[in-house]
Amino acid sequence: MKIVLIGSGNVATHFARVLNKNKAKILQVFSPNLKNAKQLATEINAEAIDNLKHINQQADLYIIAVKDDKIKSVIANLPILKGLLVHTSGATSIKVFKNVKDFGVLYPLQTFSKTKEVDFKTLPLCIEANTEINFKKLEKISKSLSDQVHKVDSKQRKILHLAAVFACNFTNHLYAISADLLEKNGLNFNLLRPLIKETTAKIEHHLPQEVQTGPAIRGDIKTMNTHLAMLKTDKELKKIYKKMSIGIKNHNNV
Amino acid sequence: MKIVLIGSGNVATHFARVLNKNKAKILQVFSPNLKNAKQLATEINAEAIDNLKHINQQADLYIIAVKDDKIKSVIANLPILKGLLVHTSGATSIKVFKNVKDFGVLYPLQTFSKTKEVDFKTLPLCIEANTEINFKKLEKISKSLSDQVHKVDSKQRKILHLAAVFACNFTNHLYAISADLLEKNGLNFNLLRPLIKETTAKIEHHLPQEVQTGPAIRGDIKTMNTHLAMLKTDKELKKIYKKMSIGIKNHNNV
Numbered sequence: 001m002k003i004v005l006i007g008s009g010n011v012a013t014h015f016a017r018v019l020n021k022n023k024a025k026i027l028q029v030f031s032p033n034l035k036n037a038k039q040l041a042t043e044i045n046a047e048a049i050d051n052l053k054h055i056n057q058q059a060d061l062y063i064i065a066v067k068d069d070k071i072k073s074v075i076a077n078l079p080i081l082k083g084l085l086v087h088t089s090g091a092t093s094i095k096v097f098k099n100v101k102d103f104g105v106l107y108p109l110q111t112f113s114k115t116k117e118v119d120f121k122t123l124p125l126c127i128e129a130n131t132e133i134n135f136k137k138l139e140k141i142s143k144s145l146s147d148q149v150h151k152v153d154s155k156q157r158k159i160l161h162l163a164a165v166f167a168c169n170f171t172n173h174l175y176a177i178s179a180d181l182l183e184k185n186g187l188n189f190n191l192l193r194p195l196i197k198e199t200t201a202k203i204e205h206h207l208p209q210e211v212q213t214g215p216a217i218r219g220d221i222k223t224m225n226t227h228l229a230m231l232k233t234d235k236e237l238k239k240i241y242k243k244m245s246i247g248i249k250n251h252n253n254v
Numbered sequence: 255m256k257i258v259l260i261g262s263g264n265v266a267t268h269f270a271r272v273l274n275k276n277k278a279k280i281l282q283v284f285s286p287n288l289k290n291a292k293q294l295a296t297e298i299n300a301e302a303i304d305n306l307k308h309i310n311q312q313a314d315l316y317i318i319a320v321k322d323d324k325i326k327s328v329i330a331n332l333p334i335l336k337g338l339l340v341h342t343s344g345a346t347s348i349k350v351f352k353n354v355k356d357f358g359v360l361y362p363l364q365t366f367s368k369t370k371e372v373d374f375k376t377l378p379l380c381i382e383a384n385t386e387i388n389f390k391k392l393e394k395i396s397k398s399l400s401d402q403v404h405k406v407d408s409k410q411r412k413i414l415h416l417a418a419v420f421a422c423n424f425t426n427h428l429y430a431i432s433a434d435l436l437e438k439n440g441l442n443f444n445l446l447r448p449l450i451k452e453t454t455a456k457i458e459h460h461l462p463q464e465v466q467t468g469p470a471i472r473g474d475i476k477t478m479n480t481h482l483a484m485l486k487t488d489k490e491l492k493k494i495y496k497k498m499s500i501g502i503k504n505h506n507n508v
Contacts, residue, residue, distance in 0.1 A: 068477075091477055109445055111452050111467060124445045150445060159439045160446070162481050167432035167446050168453040169468030170498040171425045176462040176505055178417035185413045189461060191363055191378045191404060192414070192421055198365050199422040200454040207443060208430040213365060214423030223322070223345055227416050236501060243494050244424040250490075251430055 001141070002083075004028045004056055005046075006074055007065035008036040010112035011088050015063055018120045018145055020044040027056045052077045059083045061141065063106065068092055075100065084134055090161035093154040094128055104129030104138050107157055111168065120145045126152035126160065177237065209251060216248035255395065256337075258282045258310055259300075260328060261319035262290040264366035265342050269317055272374045272399055274298040281310045306331045313337045315395065317360065322346055329354065338388055344415035347408040348382055358383030358392045361411055365422065374399045380406035380414065431491065463505065470502035 001024045005012050008031040016026055026046045031037035037048035049055065055062075057079055064074055064087040071087050075097060078085070086106045087096065097103040107126040112118060125142045127149060129135035135151070142149040152160065175196065179189045202211045215223040224245055231238045255278040259266050262285040270280055280300045285291035291302035303309065309316075311333055318328055318341040325341050329351060332339070339351065340360045351357040361380040366372060379396045381403060383389035389405075396403040406414065429450065433443045456465045469477040478499055485492045 068474075091480070109449055111449060111456070113456075122448055124448060126445070148444075148448075152441070152445075156439055156441055158480070158484065159435055160441060162484055163432035163435040163441075163446060164449055165468055165481065165495075166428045166435070167450050169466070169470065169502070170494075171428050171450075172453060172457070172462050172466055172468075173470075173498055173502045173505065174420045174425050174428070175457055176466065177501070178421035179462055180505075181413055181417040181420070185410055187406070187410055187414060187417075190402075191380070191406075192417060193458060194376055194378060194402075195364055195418055196421050196425075196454060196457070199426060200450060202365070202367075203426070203429055203450070204447060208426050208433055212423070212426055212430065214419055214426075216423065220322075226345070226412070227419065230412065230416055236497070236504075240424075240494075240497050240501065241420075243490070243497060244427055247431070247490060247494065248423070248427045251427065251434075 001025065001061065002027050002056075002059040003061045003063065004030070004059045005040075005063050005065065006030045006052075006055075007063075008033075008040045009065065009067075010114055011108065012063070012065035013040055013114055014108075014112050014118050014120075015065060015088070016040055016044050016046075018118075022144055027059055028054075030055065053079060055079060055081070057081055061086070063088060071096055084129070084137055086129075086138065090126075090157055090164070093158075094130065095154070097130070102130065102134050104134050105154070105157065106138060106142065107152070107160075109160060109164070121147050124148040124150055126150050126157055128153055128157070177240075212248060212251075214248070216245035219249070255279065255315065256281050256310075256313040257315045257317065258284070258313045259294070259317050259319065260284045260306075260309075261317075262287075262294045263319065263321075264368050265362065266317070266319035267294055267368055268362075268366050268372050268374075269319060269342070270294055270298050270300075272372075276398055281313055282308075284309065307333060309333060309335070311335055315340070317342060325350055338383070338391055340383075340392065344380075344411055344418070347412075348384065349408070351384070356384065356388050358388050359408070359411065360392060360396065361406070361414075363414060363418070375401050378402040378404055380404050380411055382407055382411070431494075466502060466505075468502070470499035473503070 003024050003026050026044050028047045028049050029037045029041040030049050034050040041048035060083045062085045068089050071092055084102045085100050086104045088106055090107050094105055105128040109124040123146050125146045127138050127142050129138050257278050257280050280298050282301045282303050283291045283295040284303050288304040295302035314337045316339045322343050338356045339354050340358045342360055344361050348359050359382040363378040377400050379400045381392050381396050383392050
């Protein structure tokens, strides 16, 4: 299996490492910034390039792992390729491929940071391809990396991405709101960390709606009013408090 | 150390078990429902009672672990006690104690379920008492149970409770919203579980504002508009999406 990586960021880096470990041969790493390409290429013994025209046209798989808004222009500037061309974006449709024969999507549903190792075996890989043959090819590669390979079409992938914004980005913002409330009152965020950990542990084996707790689900209006009174100087936080409490109540009445 | 437990729910049960393991002698377990009192009392070799007048007046410590709205009437109906009387509520002020000589608060900042064991050593115990002597007494007991003992006054405790609603109850509701979005589109919540786990793992060693990701913090208006268009049939979800996105943007501009 010969592979070319287009991109040198977090996603490209983690794919490079796991593919290299799995004895795939990574021929090249492309980045418009040659220094970045070299940094990753050296690690996995590949060639660094900064011009898409120099891409090896004989690879089996080309993985585009660049910022969402760059995918289109990367595709437009590629030479004709023999192998399968995939992107790794959650928010980009498979329709982004124009004038390409074999294409697909290999979307890793995880948040990456360069320094922290990722366990690919448990990482959901969401795949899609333009033909059944290409799908089987992509499925085989994916299953060699992860035990969690799922067929997910572009419409579903958009939903996944949206759901992840709620479950991860917005959740993190709620943590930030809590951290602020504590800091302003001379309390350390450490106090909340065990509770947060346990709350998340609960949904590892339950659906979240089954383990909802707190004043809103209890219908404890007295506590909710006390909380709103405490937030009175912050209109935006009050609105979030109200919206979320109403949401909890309605969700569980349906 | 002789202890009486007033209550037989989750909090009472976990205190009973950890105190019993630490060689404290639990004399009695009170519940208005004798069957419930007996169930817990049997486990730790204590007497079950359903009448507050029968409480042993010679214990060192009395722990009230009943529903918030029952604390006041429990206190009013207790005989005169020799030992230290504490409640375990996050949302109840120390001022709830009337006509009591020695009192305090022993608030475990964790979510309990009866069947799952709790690691008390890492569990933050927030304590407060009416005198320095009582505080020292409560601190000594608390430190024998946990490595995370914090002096937290009633005002701070209310803030902690409010912060926990944001960080845990509201967070869980965001998980429920995500689970719904997935289910409606034929996708399993399992797909999101690894990402949720990793998102929470990130804040174990960072402040949440340092690790915020997603379209709002990137200022990726195109993706946010796509998401809002996908939510158009659900006005409430759209409002939550907007509020949280604005919150993320403002929070990180300050």
